[in-house]
Amino acid sequence: xxxxxxxxxxxxxxxxxxxxxxxxxxxxxxxxxxxxxxxxxxxxxxxxxxxxxxxxxxxxxxxxxxxxxxxxxxxxxxxxxxxxxxxxxxxxxxxxxxxxxxxxxxxxxxxxxxxxxxxxxxxxxxxxxxxxxxxxxxxxxxxxxxxxxxxxxxxxxxxxxxxxxxxxxxxxxxxxxxxxxxxxxxxxxxxxxxxxxxxxxxxxxxxxxxxxxxxxxxxxxxxxxxxxxxxxxxxxxxxxxxxxxxxxxxxxxxxxxx
DNA sequence: GTGCGTGTTAAACT
DNA sequence: CAGTTTAACACGCA
Numbered sequence: 297x298x299x300x301x302x303x304x305x306x307x308x309x310x311x312x313x314x315x316x317x318x319x320x321x322x323x324x325x326x327x328x329x330x331x332x333x334x335x336x337x338x339x340x341x342x343x344x345x346x347x348x349x350x351x352x353x354x355x356x357x358x359x360x361x362x363x364x365x366x367x368x369x370x371x372x373x374x375x376x377x378x379x380x381x382x383x384x385x386x387x388x389x390x391x392x393x394x395x396x397x398x399x400x401x402x403x404x405x406x407x408x409x410x411x412x413x414x415x416x417x418x419x420x421x422x423x424x425x426x427x428x429x430x431x432x433x434x435x436x437x438x439x440x441x442x443x444x445x446x447x448x449x450x451x452x453x454x455x456x457x458x459x460x461x462x463x464x465x466x467x468x469x470x471x472x473x474x475x476x477x478x479x480x481x482x483x484x485x486x487x488x489x490x491x492x493x494x495x496x497x498x499x500x501x502x503x504x505x506x507x508x509x510x511x512x513x514x515x516x517x518x519x520x521x522x523x524x525x526x527x528x529x530x531x532x533x534x535x536x537x538x539x540x541x542x543x544x545x546x547x548x549x550x551x552x553x554x
Numbered sequence: 555g556t557g558c559g560t561g562t563t564a565a566a567c568t
Numbered sequence: 569c570a571g572t573t574t575a576a577c578a579c580g581c582a
Contacts, residue, residue: 372561441571
């Protein structure tokens, strides 16, 4: 159940293990979410080297020699797991590389989605150049919903999920319940800065914590979002409330704009 | 046994 | 009609 920083680490660590290795075979165990047939997938990918692994929004892209790209969306419960003598449960798709190493995408809920050659998406990534302050200003101007829902809307900006939205809004000192179009411009700038800070800092933390693995998530660095957390780093009691159908964790340090 | 969940989508609302 | 809310997905975990 990864978010952007986790996916960034998975991409880096998958590259460490599999970059420039030839994909010997790809096996489709659950095909319901795949956009092509297993035969088409094998013809596109087998025998080609994995040239690059990128994170794009909440997806990973496995890029292969020959120009084909396999997108992977892990959804809520998807995981990437090494395939060993004791293979992982609930496999969706499995990748066997020359040299004997293999990994699989798993998901007990069967929601994780592999997509061959995913269509270009014009929505900016949260860490991209295109996601700048003027874009954010334009995006929120039309929106009367809460700022938290806007931040998590993948049609507006790609990559921010429920947990990091809470972390970012606390850092920006803006209430998640604030109306998006009522946030003054200086505070929007702070929000933009907080998005960048929180995500990039988390990537650095996770790089240090997980130098090699792509099958593990660490949530040790969250300071606001989590059932076990009672107080913010500055000692304010954390409140929990459902906003837009998902749990929001926040404190009264965060200013409400309505 | 109970309740909950880091995402997305279609259906059902307003 | 457009925007917003809900249920469903199906299992592991506390």
